[in-house]
Amino acid sequence: MLTSHWPKLLMLIALGMSILLPVVVGLGEALRAAFGILPALGRHSFSVDAWQQLWQLPGLISSLRLTLFSGFAATIMALALAIFGSSWVYNISPKLFFLDKLKPLMQFIMVPVLAAPHAAIAIGLAFLIAPSGWLARWLSPWLTNWTLPPDWATVQDLWGLSLTLGLVIKELPFLWLVCLVALKQINVSKQMSLAQSMGYSHSLAWRKIIIPQLYPLIRLPVMVVLVYALSTVDMAQILGPNNPPTLALVALRLYTDANVQMLLPASAAAISLAMLMVMSILLWEMSVRGLMLVNKVSIRSGERASKWTLLGTILTTALPISFLLGLLSLLVLAIWSITWRWSFPEAWPTSWSFDYWLQLLTEWPLALKHSLITALMSSGLALMLTVIWLEVQDRFGGHVYRATLWLIYLPLLVPQIAFLYGLKVSFLRLGLSGGIGTVIWAHLLFVFPYVMLSLVDSWRALDQRYLSVAASLGSSSWTCLWRIKLRLLLRPLLIAWAIGMAVSISQYLPTLLIGAGRVESLTTEAVSLASGADRRLVGVYGLLQALVPLLAYSFALLLPRWFALKHMK
């Protein structure tokens, strides 16, 4: 029996080497540099100068406040809306305006925003809500009397409200889908019937019975969103305030400063962000525990009357708006990408042009090629690794090491900026630098957990009796894998792959840092163009960024149907 542990142990070691090691080494490099040790710059002795330099930066306290506010506010709002939206899907909350008609199509209309990279949504939102944005154009001049864009900071505002809004819009569909998948594991309708038969209102039964069962199932994705919201670089660059920016952006600016000595305070900023993350996760979990306790006390009181109608009203209004803003952000990208002339108060472009698209299609810029190669390679590899990992567990005992799950998700729970620069330094030392191969590998760190996350439940839910039948008919375990498991799981496999594509396309920092600025991708181009003047070009790159994952999703959703149709004939 002991021998059957070896394959699992080997896998564990392989995972540790490929996931834990890079994160630890990257963090270690940053930590050393934060305390004055960076041999490449001839620094060999311990010092706390870097920290002093960091603390003396003007506006650092504002940066911290901004980071915490936008991160927590966005996560809380996105989660509240996602849970509320799920209760609406289960016919528990009241009507949601135009969304009610779309309810049966919900899982399809979530896809565009779900698949679109963060940067694309951020750019689209900026085009929407900027003083010269689409919304202002719709309302001008008939309502506002504006013939020129007003001098307002609706984007990159000092409080980070537009950044928060962007994060909410982008994370809402992800958390919503995660909730809906998790709720399938809970007998929602019967438990709701029971609670109501005991005199509880819809919303109270949902809050007291369903949410406490739901949360433990979605804890990990919620953590991932919290970490992302606190440490995003690309969204903060587009939507967040410039001076002072969020802490992650402070770190990136110091890392990319012309003065290489700034690498030391940059590392201190990166380590601060990592520590901030640990404290934030603890604070979040403690608050959740607290809320659960309050819930338990209220259950003991047996209170049946529903309160909090104000919260209900807010959610009822905010959900359709967030949803609409997400779709409009993508739409405005599409419009700008085929615009020729669009002067300010006009609601629509006055002349159109496909020139940028034609140019793109004839030239096939490097950014597009890199993005496609990286996405195809990293998602393909991630899918292969996931299948191998799950199959090894199937064959050599069903017992799952719980720690392995956390190990796989580790890269998503540590701020990217905190370990990617350190990792780059280690790569340099090994003589690996700036090639597309290392970029693919860096993407894999983030693509693999998402592919695993999306496939693991369907894989385990596969009816084991099919396999028993096949085995009893004399099939080898390889035949079982190839002809039964992979065929039956075609749809979830393709969806996992599409998610991998989307995750890879959306990566900004891994491409920027590990590629050492030499591997441009759609996302790095879009982000760097976003601050520029030509909205048409930004529109093309932003939309293209969103289109590639969308095509992957469509392929994943349509291919199994096409197979099914073919077999019916």
Add this chain to the structure above:
Amino acid sequence: MSLELSKFSVISHQGHTIFTPVDLVIAKGEVACVMGPSGVGKSTLLNAIGGHLGSDFRVAGKLVLNAQEVTHMRVAERHIGILFQDPLLFPHLTVGDNLAFGLKAKVGDAKQRRILVEQALDQAQLTDFYHRHPQTLSGGQQSRVALMRALLAQPQALLLDEPFSKLDLDLRHTMREFLFDQARLRLIPVLLATHEPADAHAANGPLVILKPGSSHAL
């Protein structure tokens, strides 16, 4: 107290009548049974009485509870308890908190409420189970907790959807006796959906044999 059904039936959104209309009066403390082949709509009938039907269905006829018509009333206001095949104890709450969830809000302060829950546990022969988690209980024990939870909400009628079908024979007998005793003690009208003649015999109350409805009535 009584539960009265007159020409009570359920119609699907295509206009099909699920079962032939039911006329039935259940007096207080009486246990009525509804029987019929599987798939005929016993659960649908119970769900319709409790108000748990989805929006794909509508109810025809009249449902009167204690001289008040409740046919179209919201579930939470009907005060009609229901027990399903599975006990469905909330897995995130202890046995005691499951019962506390059922206990009426207006009853007593925290201390009194605790005492009432302990008493309910005693009645179900589950003394000292307050802090246990539902998953650690046997099937029969879970069923008894589910029943006590429903009763603590002080329902004016109780619906039982084959609640014994997953219990073995011995247990089914004791559970049935326990349930009927509780209903008679509290003077609650009970409607039991079952396919076991023994259940109907033990209930010793009115009996409805459900027949499939005409597929294009109305």
